[in-house]
Amino acid sequence: MKLVTSLTSPFARKVRIVLAEKNIACEIVVDIPWSADTTVPQFNPLGKVPVLLRDDGSTLFDSRVIVEYLEQLKPWPMIIPVDEAQLIAVKRWEALADGISDAAATIFLERKRSSAQQSQEWIDRQLDKIERGLQAMNDDLGLHAYCVNGTYSLADIAVGSALGYLDFRFSDLQWRERFPALARLAEVLAQRASFAATVPVA
Ligand SMILES: N[C@@H](CCC(=O)N[C@@H](CS)C(=O)NCC(=O)O)C(=O)O
Known part of the structure; x- marks a missing residue:
């Protein structure tokens, strides 16, 4: 493969x-x-x-x-729960995290265009998506150890990937100060070998 x-x-x-x-x-x-x-x-x-x-x-x-x-x-270790309610919850987290990645990638591309072609209105629209998405994830995570059912899953992987992309492309966002629950999760995820081995590189 x-x-x-x-x-x-x-x-x-x-x-x-x-x-x-x-x-x-x-x-x-x-x-x-x-x-x-x-x-x-x-x-x-x-x-x-x-x-x-x-x-x-x-x-x-x-x-x-x-x-x-x-x-x-390879179903083990399991990252997508079998329980239907948990599975839907994981997929919802994934959709939200991927949506943040999508908005961030859209801004990155817009900023690559010549300044005359760039639309600040379009960039601001994407920034609003990122901000609302981070707020929703931070609120939902709260004091829980992981996103769904206190168990590491695809939801955490998607969230960690989106946050890592923000760190990589938008270090000026300083999201950790505003979203402490996500900052705590990101710190835990960074300890995993799978995350450490896949940090984005230019
Ligand atoms: N929904 C897709 C999104 C993939 C995506 O947008 N990939 C970007 C890189 S981060 C890409 O290849 N963009 C090229 C293009 O849009 O032409 C997925 O989850 O795989």
Whole structure:
């Protein structure tokens, strides 16, 4: 199996953390979807990473589908609960965390355009999503050890990946001061080998 990805994508980081947690062998093929010679559209018509290339030649995307597949491939250690209520809760956390990553990536791209082309209104709209998302996650996490049922799961992996991306691209956000519950979770997650091995690199 191969994972086609950049080393900065928060979506790919979720997948890489799951691979590490489950100890699944997978070659990482670095491909930046913005570069002129990218091969990503050959594997994903949407031109986005991550893409999983399976040994039978088939491809899987996006990160949520890949993570589900990895959970089926190797159910232990379990990162997606079987209990339906908990599963839906984990998926909701994942959607919220991925939404923050999405808004952050959108701002990053907007800021790469020439200043004449950039829309501050558009950037502010994305910043509002990030701020509201962080507030909601911080409130929901509260004093709980982990996002769902006090147990480490895909929810924590998605949240940790989104927070790591904010640290990487938006260090000026200083979210830790405003969202102490998330700061505490991020500190706990950073101790895990899977998180330490997948910190985004430029
Ligand atoms: N929902 C997708 C999002 C993937 C995504 O947006 N990836 C970005 C990198 S962080 C990308 O490849 N963008 C290239 C493009 O939009 O053309 C997932 O979870 O995999």
